[in-house]
Ligand code: HEM
C-alpha cells in the first residue's frame with residue numbers, strides 16, 4: 025500500500041495509506057483530506073483536485089493528457105510548472121512516498 | 132418481446148418484473164419499487180415496457196463506465212431512437228459514443244470550463260442575496276416557486292445568453308418537463324405535456340438559434356466553437372437546446388430538495404451555519420437522495436453478462452440511478468440526509484464519459500443561493516406538506532411551504 029503525503033499551504037503534512045483506491049484524488053477524498061474536493065469524481069469537469077507535485081516526483085508520474093493540461097488552465101489557484109490533477113494520477117506501488125502540495129483554493 | 136427475457140444462451144433468465152416505474156403512485160414514492168428491483172437481482176425484465184432494468188449500485192456503476200458495451204446511441208429514453216417506429220436524430224452529446232462524443236465533449240468542456248463558470252459567481256451572488264432578502268422579509272414562502280425556481284430561471288438562462296421576456300421562465304420549465312417526460316413511455320402524462328409545448332414551439336425553435344444568444348453567454352461560445360471548427364455548425368443549436376432543456380429543472384430540483392431536508396432537521400441547518408463551506412456537500416447529499424434525473428438508458432452492443440444474468444445484444448436497459456443512490460449495500464443509513472456524508476460515488480450526475488458536464492454551474496447556483504439563506508436565517512421550518520410535480524423522469528417538488536426565523 026503506497027503512502028502519500030499531502031502538504032497543506034500552512035506546511036502541515038498529512039500522510040495517508042492510499043489503500044486500494046484508483047487515483048491520488050480518491051485516496052485523498054477517502055481519507056477526508058481537506059483541500060482535495062474531487063467534485064466530479066474524476067470525470068475531468070471540475071479541476072477541484074489540483075495538486076503541486078514535489079519536483080523529484082514530477083518525472084515519475086505518467087504523462088498528462090491534453091485534456092488534463094487544458095483543464096489545469098482553469099484551476100482556482102493558478103497552476104505552476106508542477107501542477108497536476110490528482111484524479112489523473114493512477115495509484116500504484118511505485119508511488120509509495122509521493123509528496124504533493126495542496127493549493128490555497130480549489131473552487 | 133418477452134421471449135427475449137425468457138432465456139439466454141446459458142439458460143439463465145432475468146426475472147420478469149410486473150412493476151411500473153411511470154405510474155403516478157410510484158412517481159410519488161418510488162422507494163418500495165426500488166427495493167423490489169434490487170431484491171430481484173442485478174437485472175430484471177420490465178414486461179410492461181419490454182425493456183431490461185437495473186437498480187443495484189454495484190452493477191450500475193461499472194455499466195455506466197463501460198460505454199462500449201452500454202451504448203448511449205439508442206437514446207436517453209425508453210424508445211430506441213434508431214428504430215423506424217421511434218426514429219429521431221440523437222442529441223449530439225448525450226446520445227453519441229466516443230470517438231464522436233469525445234470531440235463534442237472536449238469543445239463543450241472548454242466552454243463550461245471552471246474558470247469561465249467562476250466568472251458568473253459574482254452575478255449569481257448578487258441575485259442570491261437579493262432573493263434571500265426578499266424571502267426573509269416575507270417570513271414565509273414557497274421554497275420551490277418563490278425561491279429555487281425563481282433563482283435558477285433568472286441566473287441560468289442569463290448565463291446562457293437567452294434574453295429575458297415575460298414568458299421565458301414558464302416556457303423553459305415547460306420545455307424541461309417535455310424533455311424529461313419524453314424519456315419515459317408515450318403515456319398520457321407525456322401527451323399532455325407535448326400538447327402544451329406545441330403552443331410555444333416557435334419560441335422554442337427561435338431560442339436555440341444564434342440570433343437569440345446575447346453576447347458573453349455560453350450560447351454564443353457554442354456558436355463560436357463551431358466557427359472555429361471545433362464542432363460541426365449544425366450541432367451548435369442542438370447543444371444550446373440541451374442546455375435549455377436539461378439545465379433548469381434539474382438544478383432547481385436539487386436546491387428545493389436540499390431545503391426540504393434541511394427544514395426537517397435543525398441540527399443539519401446548524402452544521403451549515405457553523406461552517407457554510409459545508410453547503411456544497413449538502414447539495415451533493417440532496418442530489419443523492421432526490422436524484423433529479425431518476426433514470427438513464429443504455430443499449431447493449433453485445434450480449435453481456437451482468438452479475439450472472441445475461442442480457443442479449445441490442446437490448447434497451449433502464450438504469451435506475453435513484454435506486455443505486457439509496458442502495459443499502461452501498462450506503463449506510465441510505466435514507467438519512469447527512470451533510471457530513473462522504474457522497475463520492477452517488478450517481479445523480481451519472482458516471483463515465485457522459486457524467487454531467489453542467490454540474491459546476493448547478494453547484495455554483497446551489498452554493499450561492501443556500502449560503503445567502505444560511506447567513507440570514509437561524510431557523511428554517513416546514514409549515515405544511517410539500518407536494519410533488521410528477522414527471523416521467525424528473526423528480527422534483529412542486530411546492531415546499533417554509534417559514535424562517537431571521538438571525
Ligand atoms: C443538479 C443538476 C443536474 C443534474 C442532477 C444532472 C444530471 C445529469 C445526468 C444524470 C447526466 C448523465 C446522462 C447520461 O449518462 O445519459 C447529465 C449529463 C449532462 N448534463 Fe446534467 N445535470 C444537472 C445540471 C446540468 C446543467 C446545469 C447543465 C447545463 C449546463 C447540464 C447539462 C448536461 C449535459 C450537456 C449532459 C450530457 C453530457 C455528456 O453526454 O457528455 N446538466 N446530467
Ligand code: FES
Nearest residue numbers: 062064066071111
Ligand atoms: S476530480 Fe474533477 S477534475 Fe479531478
